[in-house]
Amino acid sequence: RSTVGDREVLDLAAAVAWARRLGHRTVWTVGFSMGGSVVLRHAALYRAGTPDAHGPAHTDAVVAVSAPARWYYRGTAAMRRLHWVVTRPLGRAVGRYGLRTRIHTSDWDPVPLDPAEAAARIAPVPLLLVHGDRDPYFPLDHPRALAAAAGEAAELWLEPGMGHAENAAAEELLDRIARWTARHAPAG
Template sequence: MLLAADGVAIEAVYEPADGDADVTEDAAGRVPVTVVAHGFTGSATRPHVRRAAAVFRRHGAVVTFSFRGHGASGGRSTVGDREVLDLAAAVAWARRLGHRTVRTVGFSMGGSVVLRHAALHRPGTPDADGPAHTDAVVAVSAPARWYYRGTAAMRRLHWVVTRPLGRAVGRYGLRTRVHTRDWDPVPLDPTEAAARIAPTPLLLVHGDRDPYFPLDHPRALAAAAPHADLWLEPGMGHAENAAGEPLLTRIADWAARRAPGG
């Protein structure tokens, strides 16, 4: 269990690189690490998160964790706001374990969190638990703006988050505990965050059949961050559930090229 900066306990799992992996180490024998940020209603133990972790372990060590209000973590979900503290705690932990190169990969809500984290925790930024910056960012199926209700899937999600009955469904049906208070202040918009990430490498991945966020979202993020790579995946749905092994392998290969260990 890690402690976020506001004292919330965060469930986290560290796994070394797969023993059969061909990973480039630095002069001190250290390997890169990937920190995986799941989507809303996910957790470190969900099958799709474990599948992603297994692929990324072929390219280095992996840290998975459960955002607040999810899995065995404490607190309640703020649906992308205070979760940036959870990711910062996981990244700082990875660095305390000796890793020099940290790559963050986020899905859906986790995608918005990795964008804001990279914008707020830049190299040289002082952090209570030690350096919490990332060396490469991958946002998969991330929204470009808050309060989006343009699809039926997002209207259902807003019902879960904003209505008492919806939060009860989230707690007992989806195993996700949602905070009852509105954002105050509203966190940095994902598009604004993407614009602040350079020169840290950024990859945006989005499916053309995403039922939550249509293609104007990744295109808006890419327009705000001209240095980013944009992959629009034919036939792909939403987030970690839709990211198959070939795509995860391509993401890991991209991160290895853009942020090699060392």
């Protein structure tokens, strides 16, 4: 069941630790939309030198595409619809049978680290924030707030004409993101 960004950070930490156990010395995390908030929180919570129960689970670079800056945002019609799906019993039924996504029924307790607060804790890990200027879910104040919180450690790309998340990411943009991660690979 989806916890809409809360416990998914544990899945990501387990995947990163597993990749490192397999011998991968460099691991980057990339997340779109809710996944963007997950990679931000993961990078803030799992730091180099602080092993998880399953081994080192830190990331070497973070890319967050179309990520929210704060929880419970309802300022757009798309987010109001999404909150209906997540918070209402009928909405969760629509999510399960119409969208094929099971959503956990419990509210967050405690509320997870806010994405902007997480962004402020990521440095010195390189952070790329990518956001479309036509995102119907999160307006441009979200990526700008994330970039402001992260400070000089972050690079912000505002993409003209881009909508929301992976469905709006052109192949050219994905290629640029791949080149950015390659430039930010740790030495050695």
